Amino acid sequence: MFLLAPLWSVLLINLGFVAMFFEARSGALPRWALVFPVLYFGGYYAVAIYQHLAVNHTIETASAPVSHLKFDPDNTAIESDYGNEEVSHDLLVFCGVARAIEPIYGHDLALVFKRDPSCSAAPASRFSTNLGEMPRHSLTMDRCIVKTRESYNGPVLKISSPYRPGTAEGSSEIIVTASDGSQATIENGSYPALSWFPMPMIGCALQDSPSAWVCDAAFARTRIPMLQPKDGVTGPAIAVANVLGLTRQPL
Template identity: 25%
Template sequence: MILKQQLWREPWLACFVITAAVSAIQVFPPIGMTLNLFMAPYWSVITLNLGFILIIKACARGNLPRFMLALPLVWFAGYYSLAGYSNWAVSSLDDKIEQEIGAAGAALAPLSADVIVVSEAALSRLSLDYNLKQFYRPPRKNCRSTIKTEVKSNWCDRKGDVQNGCTIMSQPWTSISGKQLCWEQKIAEPLQPAVTITDEGVTADSFWYRGEIHRLSFLTTTGEKFEVSAGRVASLSWFPSPIMGCSLVDQPSSWTCFFRWGYGDLRELGTKAAGQSEVDVIASVLGLSLR
């Protein structure tokens, strides 16, 4: 079939040529770094989608044969199939984590156990924002004793002491709700069954979502172990967002070219409330309420 316009004059073709040209010249680091200042890897989001839309327009005007409609059909329908599965995968992951939290909480709540928190990052939020009355920090390199911290509902002066190589502190804090609290520390072992909480690391991203998924371990003194995931991920965005270009990456340092899809907003897993973190999931498993 003879096209009504010369091929080189077709605007849809210009979109694809621009996409290929911009991506190709980014291979050279000096040019690529300059273009990155103008967000060049994201230009393909506009040029590729515009190219397929212009194919539809050209077919509607009779400037292209109708079989060319197969190209935008495969592009958009194929992508929306991927995006739909990506959102389903995140929802399924969220449901699975909620079930993990429910199962672990049902098993641990009746124990009324002391809590040993290995993750330093979780200590302050658990004790300040939630009604955790006491917790323990296990021995570590510079301090070979278990440190007990009692959280009291009163103000105190900041002071410290060193015992057996361990820094023992009394320290005032303010909770998220504005309550005055005091940390009082001493060397002591748990007097009742304890639950040791460990953050076992962050899992890698998959094609279907991007983000961080922490694997939390709850180990009782009887040897029972419960694992719960927590974190936040983003599924593929509903609008096709192909990102093409090159950038400088670390470990090892190199100029690397890539193609990837754009993702939507991060979504918290295992909780219905926005802005929550793995600390909030720990509190949910332990049955702790906000102060």
């Protein structure tokens, strides 16, 4: 955006309250002016801490999926859509699943991914992208996963996150479909909470349909994922593993 306009309100408002605090302390402003920066920062962080604690409590007390699907990790392949590739990767690497597949022409010809048992590299050192070394749970970038093209006619468990029009922001779901057609649905998404640094965003934008200027003033929020990672495994993969009765295995 032009001259980073959204950031000016963040810098100027925060610096203004900081300057007010020191000027009131030094006597350049009346002592009672201290109340404004104290209320601004104190009130902000009181609300931020409350929101983060509430979100963490909601995540910790959220009930795990009650549906458990029949799954044989040695003889059933996992097939995921693009958005759940990391789930397939973590089930393959950390949870003992034998193979993941990516169909090319149906299942008559598929990319089959298997973990290389001879590879001893630590997970964080096995990934690379064009942007340099960057950890990412990816079937195609993990150097310890072997990829072949072959025919696969065995049972398949599918993991998908279908797009649903009208879904609320931060809300989604993961659908796990077993080879016998049974399904389990896992709620995914995120909860909003104030960021740990006050970021008042104030400005106007021109919108279409109908054409009009729309102005807004609010504090920026961060989004905390419902499914939290643990021990190097992504949150969605942990949730799917629970549905399938899988546990994390030592590398």
